[in-house]
Structure formats: structure tokens, C-alpha cells
Amino acid sequence: MTTSEEAPDRKEATARTPARSRRGAADRPGRQDWSSWPHYDAAGSGFRGYWYPVTWSTHITGKPLPFTICGEKIMLIRDGGWAYALHDRCPHRGVPLSEGDQQFRGTVSCPYHGWTFDLPTGKLSAVITDGPGCRLTGKLGVRTYPVEERLGMVWVYIPVAAEEPHPIDEQLPEELVSNAFVMGGRIQPRAGNWRFACENGFDEGHAKYLHRTALWRLFKPMPTWNITRIVPQGRWIYRVQEEVHWEADFPGVGRWTNKRWWKKQPPKETFNIGNTGTPDRVDPTIEAQEFPGFASLSMPGVLRIAYPNFIHYEFYVPVDDHRHRYVGVMVNFTQGWETLRFYGKYLGAVRWLFHGQFSGQDAWMVDVTDAPPEKLYRPDVSLTAWRNLSEEEYGRKLAAVEVTATTADSDPQTAKET
Secondary structure (H helix, E strand, O other): OOOOOOOOHHHOOOOOOOOOOOOOHHHOOOEOOOOOOHHHHOOOOOOOOEEEEEEEHHHOOOOOEEEEEOOEEEEEEEEOOEEEEEEOOOOOOOOOHHHOEOOOOOEEEOOOOOEEEEOOOOEEEEEHHHOOOOOOOOOOEOOEEOEEEEOOEEEEEEOOOOOOOOOHHHOOOHHHHHOOOEEEEEEEEEEOOHHHHHHHHHOOOHHHHHHHHOHHHOOOOOOOEEEEEEEEEOOEEEEEEEEEEOEEEEOOOEEEEOOOOOOOOOOOOOOOOOOOOOOOOOOHHHHHHOOOOOEEEEOOOEEEEEOOOOEEEEEEEEEEOOEEEEEEEEEEOOOOOHHHHHHHHHHHHHHHHHHHHHHHHHHHHHHHOOOOOEOOOHHHHHHHHHHHHHHHHHHHHHHHHHHHHHHHHHOHHHHHHO
């Protein structure tokens, strides 16, 4: 089950450009820049060298559609059952190929002068207005991008250089590769930089306060504050709760609590599946994963929130410095007639309460966030751990791509075998 309010890039949300203060660093406390994480700081339009979900597979047909990923203008089209991605610019006069159509099978034609490009290779196959003998045929072309379809979505690989993509299954959450499941989700164009969205998703502190008014949490208790540590495991980092405090007395201010008479009473023990209390039962597939904590994050910005009976995933897809695509999906590891119950619950409530109002509060904060400069506090260990992870992994990726490119220049055959 997939639902969406997305649109191709010609209808992307317009984000405000943050108005940054120009005062000197001495006038402001805290961190003035992200120079401690140079790769992360430079990734305003995203990390290249990864697969990104672009849209639902059912949205890609024989009519080309425009999208922007990591600042790259891309056209997606389907032909013969396969999805193709080409650079969305005709080399003749710069007209978007997504404004064109198919005049021949396996091709797309620019609407201006009929320059026609082969979908698998991007090579110029014909120029309709220059006749069959056009001397440019076969000599020009447009860039193509690797495409895969997983989780009911079309994924595009954005290369660092000209490297071959890694298998997409290596980037997906492991449990989605090896288990049967049903899924509901929403894809939306959103304002704000993708890094703000990613940091918000893994942020240890915000849910307790920002989402206290969410209808999704109407009958569920939320802690006031936690003691949390970050645990790396494989390619993921996990937020592990060591202490959970449901209320607190703040000296000179007063008592603050998320408890209400109509909410379920919180447990006394600490928990790490879900974020509102100790579960009575955990789905066997989720339990088998042995997640150290309920919130985890991996490159290039994949959030996983493990609840007792489902897992919520968010993919933050960079568009440019000021826009991103939000991809949120809820997965239930069930089969048979139980899938109908999931679909009914998702369409009747979850889509509106969780992927709607609850997630909308996050979208609001991502839109108005303006950092750096920033003054971090104790719970922001979740943010700095993520920045450290991304910095280290991307550094290794760049080094590997550079080695591959060097090898290819010196010995193409060895590089191909490598």
C-alpha cells in the first residue's frame, strides 16, 4: 500500500532561503560552523555515491517526469516495463527532455527539434528535423543513471565520478531484504535542507516536547527527559536509553510532566523498543533483529524507528541546498489475511495521524531551522554521532572512488576486474 502527495520537480515545494546573521563569531556562543565535519558541511545538496528513492514505481510511465536529486536534474520514464533515468537536458538548446515524449520505442525525443535519445545508453539515436543522415547521430548523448526498483519505489544512483554502483540491497535495511512484509507510505516534497530533516529524525530530545501535542500521542505517555548513549553496530548507529524520566522539578521554575489522566500510565523500567513504554509483545521478526535501541540511522540518511509491532523508516532525499523529498514508510511483517487489517488501519488512521500531522510537525521544524551557528546541549550527542558517522564513511567512499579512478586510468582491464 503506497499513498503519496508528491509531485515532480515542476511542482516542488518552494523553500525559504535562511537569512543568516552576519555578526562576527565573537558575538555568538557555541559552534559557528561545521568545519569539524568538512564532508558533511559540503554535502548541502547531498552525499553522492548512494541510491536514493525518488518516487513510487506506479508513478513512472511512458510519460517522462522531472526530478532533482543531489542537485542533478533527472528525467524518469518507463519503457517495456523498465524504468530509465537520463539527465534532463537536451544538449542542443538545453530544453528539458522531461517536456518531450516517445516517438520511437526505447527512446525519448526532445519536444523542440526532435533530438531523440536511446534510453539504455543515452546516445543520440536520431534527429527528426535533420533527416536520417544527421552527422551528429551516435556522436552525442546525455548522461544516464543506474535505476533499481525496491519497496515499490524507483531508486536512482547518483555517482561520485563514473564508478559502478554498489548493490542496492547493501544499502537497504537488512530486515527488508530478507523478510516478507506489507508497507504503507508517503512521499512529499518538503522545504528545508535534507541534513536538518535527517538530524531531526535521529534527534534524541525533540519528540518528547515537539510531539506532545500530536494526535498520534494522544493516549500514549512521553518521557520528559532521558539519559541516552549512542551505540555503533555495523553500518548503523543506535540511540540506547539508559534512563527514562517521566517528570521533573526544575529549580526556580516548577514541575513539568507529560503525564495526563487520560494517558496510559508509563512503566517504571527502561525500554528500547518503541518510545512510549515497555511493550507487552514484540513482533517475532522485529525481536529477532536484536536492535540495541529503537532509533537507528545509517548513510546516506536512512532512519529506522522500531516499534513493538511495526518499523517506521524515513529516507531523506536531497534535492538541493534548500529542498528535500521526505519518504516515510511503515512496515508490518505480516502475510495473508492480516495484511488487510494493516491496510485498513493505515488508510483509516496511521496515514493521517502519523505520516500526516505527527510528521508535519517535523516538517515545520526542518523548514525553520537555521544552523550553524548552533549551541548544542547534552542530548545532541545523537547529532554529533551522526555527523561523525557520515564524515568517516564518506571519507572512505571518496578514497575508494579515487583509487578506482586512478587504477582505471593506468590499467583499464585491472580496474574492470576489480
